[in-house]
Amino acid sequence: MSSPSEIKKGIVIKHNNDLWVVSEFQHINPGKGAAFVRTKMKNVKNGKSLDQTYKVSENIDIVPMEYRSMQYLFHDTTGHTFMDTHTYDQIVMADAEVGDDAKYLSEGLGVIVAMYDGRPVALQLPKKLTFKIIETEPAVKGDTASGNVSKEAKVDAGFVVHVPIFINQGDSVVVNTDTGAYVERA
């Protein structure tokens, strides 16, 4: 048995006899109450989402996984295909299993795939990835005075990230893949 304080993104918890991958988590200390960990989990089998809050002092069942280094190959109608960098085996993860993380995938990207019972159950991306800004408004004088310290920018992979106003089109930026937040200029 494990403590909820060990909960991290990508770990697998056995809950009501099903396996759930943690997709988001947050520690909460309400002050007037005990410490809790709020989690969002995805059912390994059907991709269904569940919000679950654990008290830090209770026991949970964290399932040990086999972690394999893989390289991202391509996307087609079956889902996303990865290749084991040691055995060259190819595995496919369905779109629902990859979820929102799909936006970070590009050909050749090295990832870790958590396997259970020979099946891929969770994807772990590098924590920080670099993208090029292809579209953003130039900073406007007075922005900071009115409280705007960030703006939207579109990156080459196609998604939008909030960046500080000094970032320009053509800059490369580092994005935290856990939170989707801007980290620094690359």
Added chain:
Amino acid sequence: MCDALRVTRFAFMKLKNIQTRSEVVTSIRAWFDAKGFTEVHTPRLVGLPGQEPHLEPFWMEVQEQGGTQKTQNVALITSPEYAMKRLLAEGMEKIYDVGPCFRNGEPWDGSHDPEFLMLEWYQKSISLSELMDQTEEMVRGVAERMRIAPSALSRSWRRMTVAEAFREYLDMDLESMLEDFDEDEFFKLFLTHIEPKLSKNQPTFLYRYPVQLASLAKPCDDDPRFAERVELYIGGLEIANGFEELTDEDEQRRRFLEEQKTRKESGKKTWPLDESFLSALPKMGPTAGIAFGVDRLVMVFTGSKSINDVIPFSARERFSNEMKD
């Protein structure tokens, strides 16, 4: 890439936010001073800190030069509440305190820092609803004085009782839970299904908490199963926690002993009750007051996701030497 440039960029964001933080504090003081409040500077180091079962004070030793007494254990306050209430009992009417408070064992994930800036204020003879009016007016006043209009403050403020929130978000009757109240069950439901759904664009007061969750608050006159406690959420963040204060010394003693028992049962340190605080309560008379997280208000004003973006140096950074051991 050169480090100097990196430092400059760090400084750009940080220094802007630190400047905003300073203006927030100045504006808070200006608002309270204009309303006839007196700023009090209560002690940070005390012999008997608050004994809330889920808060951990920092302990240290104090010694007087040439003192014959051996060193004595003292603690940093987790809130200035006890000292402020004693000043009210001595006759002060409207007081506020802005200063650091200290809590050990909190998560350092961007929502807490072990040392944070707390604003706390009290006024005699006002109700919980007047306290909510005052809190709203103060936050608006500070934003106006700073000439900023954060999106988190764009809509009219909402007030809902905890029972209404259970009905709206869980379709559940809170009263059915009160008979055999299970605090953990309450928090699990609240943290999973209510708190994350409170609007990010509409500041919300949640009030009338089950009496078990309001150690220092007065029970509601119309239903003693609830207490006159309020929490304020802005931009999804818990910003403030206030009470119509309990003034019944015996009831306060009973609740403190219960909390002490809870601490003992979970293997936590306990210490004697603060008798000077308890005996001051009846003299204080009807009062409402609220503890307000200044750093979190700065997060709302600057659109920061982490408290570390609005304080000069994060806990991880400050304590990194110790952590490498």
